[in-house]
Amino acid sequence: MPGTMISILSPDGDLKSEADIPALRLDQQLHLYRLMCLNRRVDDQMIRLQRQGRLGFYVGSRGEEAAIIGSAFALERRDWVVPCYRELGAALVKGFPLIDLVCQFFGNSRDLTKGRQMPNHYASRDLRVTSISSPVGSQIPHAIGLALGARLAGRDDVALVYFGDGATSQGDFHVATNFAGVFKTPTILFCRNNQWAISVPVESQTASRNLAIKATAYGIEGVRVDGNDIFAVYHVTSKAVAKARRGEGPTLIEAVTYRRGGHSTSDDPNSYRDDAEVEPWVERDPILRFRLYLTRQGHWDDDKEQALEDEIRALIRSTLEEASRSGPPSLDTIFGDVYDEMPWHLREQMESVCMPEEFQTVEQGT
Ligand SMILES: Cc1ncc(C[n+]2csc(CCOP(=O)(O)OP(=O)(O)O)c2C)c(N)n1
Ligand SMILES: [Mg+2]
Known part of the structure; x- marks a missing residue:
């Protein structure tokens, strides 16, 4: 049922049901935890650099790391990530080297896109991460085409497209979802419902009860998941990926989460939303929730957290030093x-x- 919210981990890091835990090995769980922490620290650092005038623009994903990383982890290497602009974590899951991302942010001579894009608009043909498409929703038809193309070529790769709650009001979403339903394209339509489209709250965006229910109109499956629960996100996305690969068509996933930061470094959310609204989402932090789970299971402690923080800090510092050695293209x-x-x-x-x-x-x- 598109209205029922699927969740596995409770906010205090307890499993709601042991039976539901997805088949993730411990090394995979720790890898996911590291990527979520890396995602957040890179965001923090890039926002600082933008404030210092060393970077033109940045889009962060604070609070949305589980939705982004948990979903991308359900893909195989041959699958496509078709990003919106807030999915640094998916690029990291795909194996995008941090140095390549940072060189793109700076638009320097090592930038794979040769300094022609806005910062934060990375792409990699090798990794099958398509170019970020800023016009809201325009990437959704691209993903449907990629998936259909793969099938026509006799391949079994699938395409996962990310978009926000605001994008579900765009014509492109409706055209693409209809087409995906009719042609049963191997696509996962992953909607990060982070409650805001810049300054427009989701309640003003649609009269629908939720966003997953929009799938019903197009005859495809719609799933609503707790987007701050990495296990639940991975679980529902894996099922959707397997279904798409079997040739049984697309799934619309609504991951319910919250955009804790500004829309981008060009935005100040204090001018349109109350801090009191943000607070409950701080308590539902996806990284904290996963950490509590790992700690309860005896797999994590303060020393390990400190070691990880140190490793990430050193990685970011050395990456920035390396990137700053390259001049303009x-x-x-x-x-x-x-x-x-x-x-x-x-x-x-x-x-x-x-x-x-x-x-x-x-x-x-x-
Ligand atoms: C076609 C189009 N209209 C307007 C904009 C300006 N704009 C950029 S992002 C955005 C909000 C998108 O919100 P949502 O889809 O919820 O994604 P989120 O930013 O919350 O991740 C808008 C209106 C744009 N880039 N493209
Ligand atoms: Mg949004």
């Missing part, structure tokens, strides 16, 4: 990757800006 990168054969007028411009005068072949005045 070279000027000729502006001209590449568009034409197979570059038109003469662009070649002329490229030569005039990139080559020392003695090597320029262009005759002036022609």
